[in-house]
Amino acid sequence: MGLRPARTCRDLGKVPWARYSKKKPRKSFVKAMPHLSLNVYLMGAKAPYDVQMALVAGQDIQLRDNALESARQAANKYLEKVMLNQYLFKILVYPHNVIRENKMIAGAGADRLQKGMRKSFGRSTDRAARIQKGQVMFTIKTKKSNMPQIIEAYRRAKSKLSGNWKIITTACT
Numbered sequence: 001m002g003l004r005p006a007r008t009c010r011d012l013g014k015v016p017w018a019r020y021s022k023k024k025p026r027k028s029f030v031k032a033m034p035h036l037s038l039n040v041y042l043m044g045a046k047a048p049y050d051v052q053m054a055l056v057a058g059q060d061i062q063l064r065d066n067a068l069e070s071a072r073q074a075a076n077k078y079l080e081k082v083m084l085n086q087y088l089f090k091i092l093v094y095p096h097n098v099i100r101e102n103k104m105i106a107g108a109g110a111d112r113l114q115k116g117m118r119k120s121f122g123r124s125t126d127r128a129a130r131i132q133k134g135q136v137m138f139t140i141k142t143k144k145s146n147m148p149q150i151i152e153a154y155r156r157a158k159s160k161l162s163g164n165w166k167i168i169t170t171a172c173t
Contacts, residue, residue, distance in 0.1 A: 003066070003126075004101065006063075006162055007162075009062060009064065009099050009128060010061055010062050010063065010162050010163070011061075011062065012060050012061070012062055012130060016096075016097045016130065017030055017097065017100060017124070018030070018096045018097055020033050020098070030098045030124050031124075033127075034098065034125060036065055036095065036127060037065040037066045038065045038066075038069045038072065038091070039069075040072065040091075041090065042088075042089070042090055042091075043072075043076050043089040043090075044086075044087045044089045045085040045086070045087070045088065046088060047088070048172075049087075049088065049141040049142050049143060049172050050142070050143050050144045050171065050172055051141070051142055051143065051144050051147060051169060051171065051172060052139055052141045052169070052171070052172050053139070053140050053147070053150045053154070053167055053169050053170075054136045054137075054138065054140075054167070054168045054170070055137050055138040055139075055158070055166075055167060056134060056135065056136050056137070056167070056168050057131045057133055057134065057135050057137060057163065057164070057165065058133065058163065058164030058165055058166050059133050059163050059164050060130075060132055060133050061131050062097065062128045063095075063128060063129050063131060063161060063163075064099070064126055064127070064128045065127045065128065065129070066126075067160060067161055067162070068091070068093070068095065068129060068161075071138075071157040071158075071160040072089075072091060072138075072157070074153075074156040074159070075089065075138070075140075075153040075154065075156055075157040076153075078152065078153045078156055079140075079149065079150075079153050082149045082152075083142070083146050083149055086142060086146060087140055087141065087142040087150070088140065088141040088142075089139075089140050090138070090140075091137070092136050092137060092138065093129040093131060093135070093137050094129060095127040095128050095129040096127070096129070096130075097127065097130050098124045098127055098128075099125055099126040099127065099128050100121065100122035100124055100125065101122045101123060101125045102117075102121070102122040102123075103122075103123070131163075137165075138154070138157065140154075141172055151167060154167050
């Protein structure tokens, strides 16, 4: 069985389960933390740049770590191909929220194997980042002449993400 669709976990109406303690494991809501798909948060080369372009959320949304990783890979692969070592790409969100799922069996005889909604707290299956409207998710610093390539990289990244996204340009300090 694969992943559930993103529409099942992108709204922020559910209670976040982020409490994970190594020092006091009995106080943890999350007993075993799911692995993290997103491992790289800084790409490119550090240098003096003119422009910073940010990908900003247009609505409150929750995104799984595999969606963030997919968007990162799409944008970074394009930027490496077009303008190698002429940008600095940062991811500014971290997937803290643990997604829980009460797995149900489908098929003949499944009613004898499961308990329905009794003890339906579920198992931790994945992680997600909760993003508020107006929050910056990605930033890319570059020279002013490379702005069309950054816009194309963000277009490719937005196609991997749910929700509405805006590109905001500011001067680097």
